[in-house]
Amino acid sequence: MMSRRFPEAAAVGVGGFVRDDTPTEQVDRREAVVASLAGTVRDLVDATIRTTLGDAELHRIRDDLAAVVDRLRAGQLPGPAGIRYNSERRSWNWGNAVMGAANALAPPLDVVHDASGCHADVDLGAAYEGPPGLVHGGVSAMLLDHIMGETASAMRRTTFTGTLTTRYRRGTPLGPLRLEASIVREEGRKVFVAGSIADADGVTVEAEGVFIQPAGAPAADG
Structure with a gap:
């Protein structure tokens, strides 16, 4: 060293x-x-x-x-x-x-693992703006991909994003937001995860994703 x-x-x-x-x-x-x-x-x-x-x-x-x-x-x-x-x-x-x-x-994102999956609170400012006053849709997708991947990779296993489908229910305002994700089911090396972004008035973006464990990787470590 x-x-x-x-x-x-x-x-x-x-x-x-x-x-x-x-x-x-x-x-x-x-x-x-x-x-x-x-x-x-x-x-x-x-x-x-x-x-x-x-x-x-x-x-x-x-x-x-x-x-x-x-x-x-x-x-x-x-x-x-x-x-x-x-x-x-x-x-x-x-x-x-x-x-x-x-x-x-x-963004200063601190992911917390809990019994149902993962959640995180984040406050997005001017650097993440797309439409005026709203979060860029690509930023929303990036945040969801990350927290959903963290959820799929719980128990020290490795997974990579296979597919990610997002539904933008309404504009996501800049400011404080809540991200949540949970595992829906597992099939072999595939982990199916649901996620969302919400503001004080409710969910703004929903997502479904399939995360895949590399061939030969253990299902969990420890």
């Missing part, structure tokens, strides 16, 4: 999984740091969308940010972040498009 930087490039394993024996305590500490940075960048994205400053000031801010980017580029992974894991079965996927701790494009 490298002590000066966290962690330098490790050999990428099959399918983007990387064995990285950084101790869990250090992973947790680093995750808090990168999540804090990503949160500030997320605020920057929102501020950039909604700013009314003049052109000259925006050019100055752009130049300042370009210098910050150069500082961050001084230490970089050589490719995608992938999914890393250590011998303590701690895994981290900080580049994930939906819940990556280091990814400012990812």
